[in-house]
Amino acid sequence: MRFLSSVMMSQQTPPNVGGKVSRRDFLKLMAAAGTVLTFIPFVDWGKFLPNPAGQVSERAKVELPDGSQANINSFPVNHAEAVIYPKTDDPALNKEAFRTWQFIRLPEELGGSNNGVSSFRMYSMVCLHLWCLWKYWPEPGRKRGECPCHGSLYDPLTGMAFAGPASLQSPPSNVLPMLDLEADQNGAVWIKPPNWSPNGNGVVGFGRYLKE
Numbered sequence: 493m494r495f496l497s498s499v500m501m502s503q504q505t506p507p508n509v510g511g512k513v514s515r516r517d518f519l520k521l522m523a524a525a526g527t528v529l530t531f532i533p534f535v536d537w538g539k540f541l542p543n544p545a546g547q548v549s550e551r552a553k554v555e556l557p558d559g560s561q562a563n564i565n566s567f568p569v570n571h572a573e574a575v576i577y578p579k580t581d582d583p584a585l586n587k588e589a590f591r592t593w594q595f596i597r598l599p600e601e602l603g604g605s606n607n608g609v610s611s612f613r614m615y616s617m618v619c620l621h622l623w624c625l626w627k628y629w630p631e632p633g634r635k636r637g638e639c640p641c642h643g644s645l646y647d648p649l650t651g652m653a654f655a656g657p658a659s660l661q662s663p664p665s666n667v668l669p670m671l672d673l674e675a676d677q678n679g680a681v682w683i684k685p686p687n688w689s690p691n692g693n694g695v696v697g698f699g700r701y702l703k704e
């Protein structure tokens with residue numbers, strides 16, 4: 493990474509000789525740019541994208557905007573709320589888009605009436621196209637996630653983009669990161685400790701591979 497940034501710096505401030513770039517410096521810049529382009533396909537860009545936290549080892553409450561914990565027995569079918577995760581003691585940090593998740597109880601036809609966590613989904617709200625915040629729309633004829641910026645549409649059942657620019661991106665960047673949930677004997681819903689990798693719960697802003 494340091495190599496990349498030093499190359500980029502040298503591109504931004506080309507050496508000057510009498511107000512002009514010398515032929516030798518120009519050739520050096522061309523060689524550097526060629527090296528960067530050579531390595532781009534091998535860089536794991538997911539590792540450089542921000543994530544809300546490092547490892548979280550304990551389950552956490554699904555805390556609704558009113559401060560209560562989501563409960564299977566009371567959360568309405570075909571309804572969604574924005575939830576902050578992982579939540580910190582710092583209100584400024586809690587406003588980061590990369591901590592914002594859409595907690596959805598599926599519509600009835602997709603299994604939302606089941607009395608278990610299978611009727612819920614929790615996806616990152618960061619659109620996989622250019623990182624606007626999408627949300628779930630429960631109205632008849634919609635019942636999907638919609639991004640207001642360029643119209644990407646997300647399937648509430650899987651988190652996969654099925655229309656718009658995010659749907660044209662290659663896996664894993666066409667499927668939203670998703671958190672795993674569990675419920676206790678009282679129906680309270682909890683978030684299981686995540687695995688922030690494309691093959692696990694996904695990387696926020698980057699995507700997730702759909703499991704078979």
Ligand code: FES
Pocket residue numbers: 619620621622623624639640641642643644656657658
């Ligand atoms: S940022 Fe969501 S569609 Fe472009």
